[in-house]
Amino acid sequence: MARSRKPAVEGWFIGEEAGFRLLGTRCAACASVFFPREDTHCRNPGCPGGELAEVPLSPRGRVWSYTDSRYRPPSPYVSDPELPWDPCTLMAVELETERIVVLGQAVPGVAVADLAVGMEVEVVPGVLYEDTATTWLTWHWRPTEVTA
Template identity: 75%
Template sequence: MVADWFTGEGCTFRLLGTRCSACSGMFFPREDTNCRNPGCPGGELEEFPLSRRGRVWSYTDARYRPPSPYVTNPELPWVPYALIAVELAAERMVVLGQAAPGITVADLTVGMEVEAVSGVLYEDAETVWTTWHWRPTGGGA
């Protein structure tokens, strides 16, 4: 798991962002050193949970094995997955992530409501790398 990018399980699962106290800029992935807004004089960065639900802004198939440093098992066959860009209206940002297992591009439409859920990126005998996935909620556009 990437430290401090998300918290909780089940219905309490949330991605974590940071907000600048000076300019109200919001960031994901989180920022812990300085505000990314070049016009900001700098302020305290405060952690906040992002909205659990958003709408599909765009999507595509990931049909190739990603290069290092992304973790994949080269001994297993590559299985394509859907990659979704999700617009979070309250934060006015788009967050990229994999679709939940079993969800393909054929299951997605722009504007569809999705929610962030915990998932497994990769696991071996010693470690489980956790991540987030986007899963359709059943709500339409």
């Protein structure tokens, strides 16, 4: 039986492969953009508030910072405590148009040694984890140019 595919967090991204995008919200009053999305009020403390509209965010950005995670993260992250922990690479990426920084994992196989601040990356669909019935989806960052 094939696993169903579901977003780990509903409403944070849309699309597949080339059309994959993170979703944010933009305030009509001050034009501030937020990720994760905001549905109740503008997070800008200097804004009187305005209507919030869902917007797809830039698919590309530049590495702002990066590190690796050498510890097993706490709940709600799902991992089998009986298996050894494999570190993953984390990136903070400044989005091209919105100029906001979004944190996420690098695609599998990309190590800290492969990255540099300012490097261009793109958002792609990724797998957070799988259980017997479901593949839980998230986003990953992938360098746009692979160095040999």
